[in-house]
Amino acid sequence: MVAALLALTLLQSIDSAPPHHAPRTIAIDERLAADAGIRLGDRIVLSSTPDGLGDTVIVSALVRRRADPSEVARADYRVRMHLDELQSLIGYGDRVDRFAVATRDSASTPSAIRAINAAAFGFQAFASREIAVETSRTFLVVSRFHRAIGVITIVASAIFLLCIMLLKVDERRRDVAALRLIGISARSIVRSVMVEAALVAGVGSLAGVGIGWLASLLINWHYRAVYRTPLAFAVVTPGIVALAVALSLALGLAAGFLAAQRLVHVPALELLTGRRERRVDAAAVPNA
Amino acid sequence: MSDAEPLLVARDLHRDYHMGDERVHAVRGVSLEIARGDSVAIVGPSGCGKSTLLNLLGGIDHPTSGAVTIDGERIDLMRDRDATRFRLRHIGFVFQRFYLMPALTAIENVELPMAEARAPRGARVERARELLTYVGLAGRHDHRPAQLSGGEQQRVAIARALANRPQLVLADEPTGELDARTGAEMIGLLGRVNADGTTVVVVTHDEDLARAAKRVVHMRDGVVVDDRRQDGR
Amino acid sequence: MLFRLAWATLTRHRARTLLAMLGVAVSAAMLLDMVMLSSGMRVSFRSLLLSRGFQLRIAPKGTLPFDTDATIPDASGVTRTLRAVPGVATISPVLGGQLHVEVNGRAITSVALGVDPRVQGDYEVLAGRSPAAPNEFVASDDFLRASGVRLGDTVSAAAGFDPQLRSYAGQRRLVLVGRARFLYMPAEQKSVALPIPTLQAMRGSDAEDRASLFMVRVSPGANVDTILHRVETALPRVSVVSTETAMRQVDERLSYFRQLAVILGAVSLGVGFLLVTTLVTVSVNERLGEIVVMRALGVVRGRIVQQIVLEGVAIMVIGALVGLGLGLGTARYLNSILAAFPGLPAAIDFFVFEPRDAWAALGMLTVAGIVAGIYPSWRGASLPIAVTLREEAVG
Numbered sequence: 001m002v003a004a005l006l007a008l009t010l011l012q013s014i015d016s017a018p019p020h021h022a023p024r025t026i027a028i029d030e031r032l033a034a035d036a037g038i039r040l041g042d043r044i045v046l047s048s049t050p051d052g053l054g055d056t057v058i059v060s061a062l063v064r065r066r067a068d069p070s071e072v073a074r075a076d077y078r079v080r081m082h083l084d085e086l087q088s089l090i091g092y093g094d095r096v097d098r099f100a101v102a103t104r105d106s107a108s109t110p111s112a113i114r115a116i117n118a119a120a121f122g123f124q125a126f127a128s129r130e131i132a133v134e135t136s137r138t139f140l141v142v143s144r145f146h147r148a149i150g151v152i153t154i155v156a157s158a159i160f161l162l163c164i165m166l167l168k169v170d171e172r173r174r175d176v177a178a179l180r181l182i183g184i185s186a187r188s189i190v191r192s193v194m195v196e197a198a199l200v201a202g203v204g205s206l207a208g209v210g211i212g213w214l215a216s217l218l219i220n221w222h223y224r225a226v227y228r229t230p231l232a233f234a235v236v237t238p239g240i241v242a243l244a245v246a247l248s249l250a251l252g253l254a255a256g257f258l259a260a261q262r263l264v265h266v267p268a269l270e271l272l273t274g275r276r277e278r279r280v281d282a283a284a285v286p287n288a
Numbered sequence: 289m290s291d292a293e294p295l296l297v298a299r300d301l302h303r304d305y306h307m308g309d310e311r312v313h314a315v316r317g318v319s320l321e322i323a324r325g326d327s328v329a330i331v332g333p334s335g336c337g338k339s340t341l342l343n344l345l346g347g348i349d350h351p352t353s354g355a356v357t358i359d360g361e362r363i364d365l366m367r368d369r370d371a372t373r374f375r376l377r378h379i380g381f382v383f384q385r386f387y388l389m390p391a392l393t394a395i396e397n398v399e400l401p402m403a404e405a406r407a408p409r410g411a412r413v414e415r416a417r418e419l420l421t422y423v424g425l426a427g428r429h430d431h432r433p434a435q436l437s438g439g440e441q442q443r444v445a446i447a448r449a450l451a452n453r454p455q456l457v458l459a460d461e462p463t464g465e466l467d468a469r470t471g472a473e474m475i476g477l478l479g480r481v482n483a484d485g486t487t488v489v490v491v492t493h494d495e496d497l498a499r500a501a502k503r504v505v506h507m508r509d510g511v512v513v514d515d516r517r518q519d520g521r
Numbered sequence: 522m523l524f525r526l527a528w529a530t531l532t533r534h535r536a537r538t539l540l541a542m543l544g545v546a547v548s549a550a551m552l553l554d555m556v557m558l559s560s561g562m563r564v565s566f567r568s569l570l571l572s573r574g575f576q577l578r579i580a581p582k583g584t585l586p587f588d589t590d591a592t593i594p595d596a597s598g599v600t601r602t603l604r605a606v607p608g609v610a611t612i613s614p615v616l617g618g619q620l621h622v623e624v625n626g627r628a629i630t631s632v633a634l635g636v637d638p639r640v641q642g643d644y645e646v647l648a649g650r651s652p653a654a655p656n657e658f659v660a661s662d663d664f665l666r667a668s669g670v671r672l673g674d675t676v677s678a679a680a681g682f683d684p685q686l687r688s689y690a691g692q693r694r695l696v697l698v699g700r701a702r703f704l705y706m707p708a709e710q711k712s713v714a715l716p717i718p719t720l721q722a723m724r725g726s727d728a729e730d731r732a733s734l735f736m737v738r739v740s741p742g743a744n745v746d747t748i749l750h751r752v753e754t755a756l757p758r759v760s761v762v763s764t765e766t767a768m769r770q771v772d773e774r775l776s777y778f779r780q781l782a783v784i785l786g787a788v789s790l791g792v793g794f795l796l797v798t799t800l801v802t803v804s805v806n807e808r809l810g811e812i813v814v815m816r817a818l819g820v821v822r823g824r825i826v827q828q829i830v831l832e833g834v835a836i837m838v839i840g841a842l843v844g845l846g847l848g849l850g851t852a853r854y855l856n857s858i859l860a861a862f863p864g865l866p867a868a869i870d871f872f873v874f875e876p877r878d879a880w881a882a883l884g885m886l887t888v889a890g891i892v893a894g895i896y897p898s899w900r901g902a903s904l905p906i907a908v909t910l911r912e913e914a915v916g
Contacts, residue, residue: 050758051758113867134863135860141858141859141861145859148854148858149785156547159540161539162540163540163796170534170807217796226776372819372820373821375817375818376818381818385913400815401819404818
């Protein structure tokens with residue numbers, strides 16, 4: 001029936017035709033009012049077919065629809081009227097599409113469902129939570145998709161970080177060699193590289209949080225305008241920030257560690273000269 | 289240009305640098321003529337401007353004032369692209385630190401200038417082999433610089449400098465990073481290069497290398513203080 | 522020699538070169554996926570709409586096909602009117618509904634399509650045949666699995682419920698004659714198709730001479746837009762949707778994915794660009810001495826830039842080729858996630874590979890590789906020779 005509502009056609013406003021009886025009142029959603037230029041108090045003709053006779057009604061209320069994510073992509077219009085009037089208008093008889101039932105308390109819901117289903121024929125009762133899960137399936141799919149993209153991005157970032165750290169550490173191979181030659185331990189060098197990597201990753205991730213927050217503002221502004229909804233499309237929560245920063249730090253530290261480890265395992269002299277020396281055993285050298 | 293005319297003429301060369309707030313006069317009014325087939329050693333204490341002078345003579349640096357003519361061409365007035373092309377065909381460089389391409393083998397390093405001069409592959413490979421044999425590295429064609437000793441690397445550098453049959457070879461401290469024995473070998477090699485007709489100008493601290501040259505130019509504080517022949521001419 | 526030197530330089534630092542290529546591969550894979558995503562849905566949907574050759578769809582006024590429960594009255598009159606429109610070759614009416622099939626004491630409910638089996642465009646017969654008699658039907662694999670019904674079986678089916686009488690309404694005995702793949706149904710949707718008059722009769726007065734949708738095939742060579750306007754003129758009480766209009770509607774509803782594809786694609790390209798430009802910059806800084814010596818030897822600046830840029834392009838191109846394989850793999854995975862969208866026809870893909878997508882991604886990455894290498898290489902090749910040599914000697 002709700003779906004049938006969407007097939008209703010609003011005909012022209014009638015300002016001058018005298019009513020046969022006191023016109024009924026309806027409520028329309030603000031999107032319909034804005035798009036069709038309908039104001040409070042306007043008289044319109046409501047019909048179930050495009051060229052049907054229909055009923056004259058008065059718009060007595062404008063309604064803002066609840067921000068329902070499952071309906072955000074649908075650009076349909078909504079009209080609210082008394083049940084019996086709609087049943088009469090569309091020839092539905094004594095039928096409805098669904099009932100919404102409120103129980104005294106949540107504890108009595110399961111027994112109410114059982115009782116209804118035992119007596120029901122041709123319909124079934126569900127808890128609201130079950131319906132919510134069903135209608136949320138779209139968003140579960142979108143969430144999984146976003147998560148998959150997120151994982152790919154993390155993998156790409158990890159490789160990128162490792163490559164950059166490798167380059168940066170390689171750039172300073174002579175400095176590292178000189179430090180090793182004057183007695184600084186490999187461990188100290190690795191630690192210093194990791195501190196640097198952590199700082200870079202930390203500052204970078206904070207910058208990334210800032211960019212992400214700004215991007216979320218932009219996303220919400222854009223899609224709220226596109227879908228004409230107050231829904232939030234992107235939300236930056238403390239948990240998300242903590243996860244992003246922790247992940248960046250972990251990846252940065254790992255990249256720094258791997259890059260530094262690679263370098264400190266090369267003999268210092270080889271780092272300095274670029275020449276790989278072959279070690280010669282004394283036993284292999286004649287007359288040694 | 290006849291053989292009687294000098295190959296290289298430098299007139300009143302000046303080169304100034306800015307080091308912070310200070311203005312350094314690295315070369316002050318140096319004039320020089322170098323004949324074809326000559327070998328010249330430019331000597332002097334550190335910081336006297338000899339390497340700067342060599343760079344000016346080779347066209348890899350521009351004088352603040354003055355002129356440099358090689359084989360009748362004013363190289364100080366050339367645009368970068370023309371000066372580069374001129375160096376490719378007329379001048380060979382040998383550096384103290386060799387500066388071979390570490391990713392290329394010995395023979396590929398020698399081929400590099402010939403490839404740039406669009407020599408056909410067959411011809412340049414053959415010439416590269418010849419040059420490596422000439423400098424005493426017949427069996428080391430496929431070795432990378434990291435697999436060669438300092439002396440061997442410098443030989444490859446000399447072979448590279450001779451790739452396009454330049455009229456002039458400029459060497460900046462060619463024995464600077466070599467031990468005495470290897471240095472002596474290098475002196476001998478450069479002598480052979482000169483004997484075969486190439487004009488050689490070296491900048492050096494090495495007294496033996498200076499003694500081996502036919503002419504020695506002494507510099508101090510950016511000026512030539514002495515210029516004498518050692519070959520009795 | 523240019524290629525040789527570029528390749529030799531890359532292979533000199535194998536680890537960093539391989540890592541950079543891997544980084545580019547992941548970026549390339551993401552870029553390819555996003556290029557596929559930006560057009561895939563469109564390509565797939567269009568292909569689905571035209572798979573049976575129907576270019577127009579007629580739905581109740583103001584709705585899209587099967588978007589609502591609304592139906593078009595006077596279906597036979599509409600059919601007559603359509604037949605009279607010049608250029609209309611085939612008309613396929615469709616009525617939607619539900620069918621409850623009783624099997625072993627339980628009811629299996631499925632989506633039912635009333636069709637004209639001779640001209641229908643809703644299913645492909647996989648086994649058996651299309652209904653030829655009023656009491657025959659075909660069913661999807663999901664229905665057959667759920668019900669256990671086999672080809673040739675007769676079942677008791679109803680189109681609705683009568684709550685007062687607590688019984689099924691519109692009951693008939695139907696014979697399963699075919700197993701079919703329903704083109705527009707979501708995966709795991711139990712579906713059946715039977716002759717439209719049968720379903721109309723089973724549904725009773727609510728569905729008498731009504732249809733949910735008409736699919737129209739135009740004559741070969743006819744202009745679809747012209748036919749569309751003729752139909753709109755002849756039938757003002759309905760909405761006529763061409764394939765292009767349907768595509769536009771789909772584009773609007775799924776604009777999010779296109780925008781996401783553009784943004785992620787741009788980010789991927791940017792990451793690849795950053796990686797290569799960083800690598801080239803570090804590589805140039807490491808070999809300033811070599812670069813100025815090449816200038817001293819007589820190699821012109823442009824050639825040096827070419828050689829260095831070639832290194833960046835090599836990383837990008839090789840990385841991109843690896844990324845192509847990776848991208849096809851990740852596209853399959855991502856597609857399987859999005860294919861779970863409720864209500865989405867099983868035949869729809871979000872990621873559709875077309876060779877031009879691969880070329881587009883490769884082209885973008887090559888250009889990015891060139892641009893990434895130009896600035897650092899030009900900077901390195903433009904350094905003053907003498908000054909740099911001196912600094913390198915001191916350093």
